[in-house]
Amino acid sequence: MKLIGIQRNTKNEKRYNSRMGILYTRVTYIKKAILGIPFRTLHKYRETYYGEIKDCESCVLSR
Structure with a gap:
């Protein structure tokens, strides 16, 4: 077993x-x-409807 992993x-x-x-x-x-x-x-990242990979900093969790 590894000590540190991803x-x-x-x-x-x-x-x-x-x-x-x-x-x-x-x-x-x-x-x-x-x-x-x-x-x-x-x-952390998300995939858009068009298949692009974007960072989650562009979306805010609350209004």
């Missing part, structure tokens, strides 16, 4: 964008894991 996890989340309104999208989290326990989120 895990990916994909969830369906509700996001809000000022131009599109409420958006239900799949968000992928890349996390650092120590002994299999997720420790820190390194990056």
Whole structure:
């Protein structure tokens, strides 16, 4: 078993964008894991309807 590893996890989340309104999208989290326990989120991104990969900083969770 590795001491430090990388895990990916994909969830369906509700996001809000000022131009599109409420958006239900799949968000992928890349996390650092120590002994299999997720420790820190390194990056999160989402895929648009057109297949582009975007950073989640462009969407705000609340209005």
